[in-house]
Amino acid sequence: MHKGFVKQLFNVKQITKYNIRNSLRRIFLYHGLLVRLSSMGVTRVFSFTLAGGTGVTPEQVRKDFSEYGIRGNRRGGYLTSSLLKELEALFNRDRISNVILVGMGNLGQALSKYGLFIQRGINIVATFDIDPFKQKARADDIVYPPERLQEIIDRFHVNVAIVAVPDISAQEVCNELVNMGIRGIVNFSPVLLKVPEYVVVTNVNLSDEIESVIWSVSRMKEEQSLFL
Amino acid sequence: MHKGFVKQLFNVKQITKYNIRNSLRRIFLYHGLLVRLSSMGVTRVFSFTLAGGTGVTPEQVRKDFSEYGIRGNRRGGYLTSSLLKELEALFNRDRISNVILVGMGNLGQALSKYGLFIQRGINIVATFDIDPFKQKARADDIVYPPERLQEIIDRFHVNVAIVAVPDISAQEVCNELVNMGIRGIVNFSPVLLKVPEYVVVTNVNLSDEIESVIWSVSRMKEEQSLFL
DNA sequence: CATTTTATGTGAGAAGATTCACATAATAAA
DNA sequence: TTTATTATGTGAATCTTCTCACATAAAATG
Numbered sequence: 001m002h003k004g005f006v007k008q009l010f011n012v013k014q015i016t017k018y019n020i021r022n023s024l025r026r027i028f029l030y031h032g033l034l035v036r037l038s039s040m041g042v043t044r045v046f047s048f049t050l051a052g053g054t055g056v057t058p059e060q061v062r063k064d065f066s067e068y069g070i071r072g073n074r075r076g077g078y079l080t081s082s083l084l085k086e087l088e089a090l091f092n093r094d095r096i097s098n099v100i101l102v103g104m105g106n107l108g109q110a111l112s113k114y115g116l117f118i119q120r121g122i123n124i125v126a127t128f129d130i131d132p133f134k135q136k137a138r139a140d141d142i143v144y145p146p147e148r149l150q151e152i153i154d155r156f157h158v159n160v161a162i163v164a165v166p167d168i169s170a171q172e173v174c175n176e177l178v179n180m181g182i183r184g185i186v187n188f189s190p191v192l193l194k195v196p197e198y199v200v201v202t203n204v205n206l207s208d209e210i211e212s213v214i215w216s217v218s219r220m221k222e223e224q225s226l227f228l
Numbered sequence: 229m230h231k232g233f234v235k236q237l238f239n240v241k242q243i244t245k246y247n248i249r250n251s252l253r254r255i256f257l258y259h260g261l262l263v264r265l266s267s268m269g270v271t272r273v274f275s276f277t278l279a280g281g282t283g284v285t286p287e288q289v290r291k292d293f294s295e296y297g298i299r300g301n302r303r304g305g306y307l308t309s310s311l312l313k314e315l316e317a318l319f320n321r322d323r324i325s326n327v328i329l330v331g332m333g334n335l336g337q338a339l340s341k342y343g344l345f346i347q348r349g350i351n352i353v354a355t356f357d358i359d360p361f362k363q364k365a366r367a368d369d370i371v372y373p374p375e376r377l378q379e380i381i382d383r384f385h386v387n388v389a390i391v392a393v394p395d396i397s398a399q400e401v402c403n404e405l406v407n408m409g410i411r412g413i414v415n416f417s418p419v420l421l422k423v424p425e426y427v428v429v430t431n432v433n434l435s436d437e438i439e440s441v442i443w444s445v446s447r448m449k450e451e452q453s454l455f456l
Numbered sequence: 457c458a459t460t461t462t463a464t465g466t467g468a469g470a471a472g473a474t475t476c477a478c479a480t481a482a483t484a485a486a
Numbered sequence: 487t488t489t490a491t492t493a494t495g496t497g498a499a500t501c502t503t504c505t506c507a508c509a510t511a512a513a514a515t516g
Binding site: 290293300302305 | 491492493494495496
Binding site: 048072 | 466
């Protein structure tokens with residue numbers, strides 16, 4: 001029985017083929033910065049502009065661009081507008097992507113109102129929750145019951161779901177979503193979701209992020225106290 | 229003038245020395261899983277238990293432990309309770325850490341109510357916002373004005389702040405926090421904060437996470453359509 | 457139009473992270 | 487007590503990522 005439990009944990013498909021490379025992660029960073037620079041009226045950027053704004057080195061920016069076949073002017077850097085277009089074409093973001101959001105607890109509600117998504121072409125077409133109390137919301141902010149998941153996934157051709165449900169129900173919700181055709185999940189619960197190999201999962205673990213900073217700070221203080 | 233702007237962007241101190249290593253990132257993952265397993269009554273774990281629950285390989289778990297001097301029983305795996313203690317001792321989490329939260333917009337409010345923090349020993353001692361409207365909250369949920377930052381940072385010996393303010397004010401808030409003694413920042417705004425080298429910043433970029441999943445899914449679909 | 461300046465693009469080397477393979481020790485079984 | 491089993495611990499090999507150095511081209515200058 002305990003053995004069975006362990007087995008189950010072990011039977012997880014690793015995402016290897018569709019793992020995001022570091023260079024592509026940074027491409028997203030550059031893109032985010034570029035969107036902001038562009039809205040500020042900056043028409044031309046250099047590798048060191050992007051590097052400084054994202055915390056990497058200029059040669060890394062160029063290397064990353066080189067990897068994805070993006071080229072600038074040997075002296076004039078990159079034109080903001082065309083670079084933006086190239087980056088967006090690179091990751092199919094030339095149009096808006098529809099996603100759904102499941103779980104309208106505190107975090108879910110915050111995410112549903114998060115203004116920066118739409119700025120980046122991420123459109124939350126519908127939000128869902130099992131709790132009937134959360135469903136009766138104001139007109140501008142409809143929360144659907146899970147029964148309507150399939151309908152809306154189909155209608156809006158949704159591939160990607162944001163999951164912000166309690167950890168106990170995360171796996172169950174995930175299974176349903178996958179059955180209904182979802183192929184990518186952004187998981188805010190602290191459990192590892194078991195999915196078929198054709199489904200991509202990215203985990204956002206808020207506790208871990210904060211813990212890592214706490215650790216770095218205390219490590220730093222320790223080292224500095226050695227010099228006293 | 230444009231030149232000046234670029235210069236400013238370039239003058240960012242890179243965190244190199246205190247950059248979190250991948251192995252340590254995973255240690256946080258193991259810890260999170262272990263907390264859950266422990267609360268489920270699991271008394272003994274194996275490298276493959278932790279591996280399966282976090283999505284890495286068993287050898288990597290062992291290698292990570294080895295790097296930080298954590299050892300198990302050659303056949304019996306690891307005792308949950310003592311492993312937990314060792315991990316927590318490793319990153320100074322044997323007691324609760326006090327942090328503050330600045331910016332009580334949608335995201336900030338959600339974070340302030342996020343139940344998993346306290347489970348992991350992260351205690352938000354106070355929340356802050358400039359908006360006086362947000363300050364007059366219910367008794368269980370006080371939001372302080374920025375004027376009281378210094379007082380509370382000193383009183384609770386706070387080193388780490390969560391910053392969830394709009395991107396326009398992020399750098400300004402960050403500067404103030406650093407002046408008041410904050411040494412670690414978890415930044416939810418999409419701007420790169422410029423900080424002295426003795427301050428640690430971790431960025432949580434929600435848009436990027438979602439975009440990366442969208443990208444992976446569409447890339448996958450593209451490849452699969454080749455086989456039709 | 458030649459020269460200088462400045463940013464890009466990239467090969468080569470270095471550093472870092474992961475996997476493999478297997479010796480080792482603790483436990484269980486005989 | 488001896489033997490068999492099973493999980494750990496870690497050097498070596500591999501694979502990935504990053505940095506350095508410099509050739510190269512575009513623009514600016516004289």
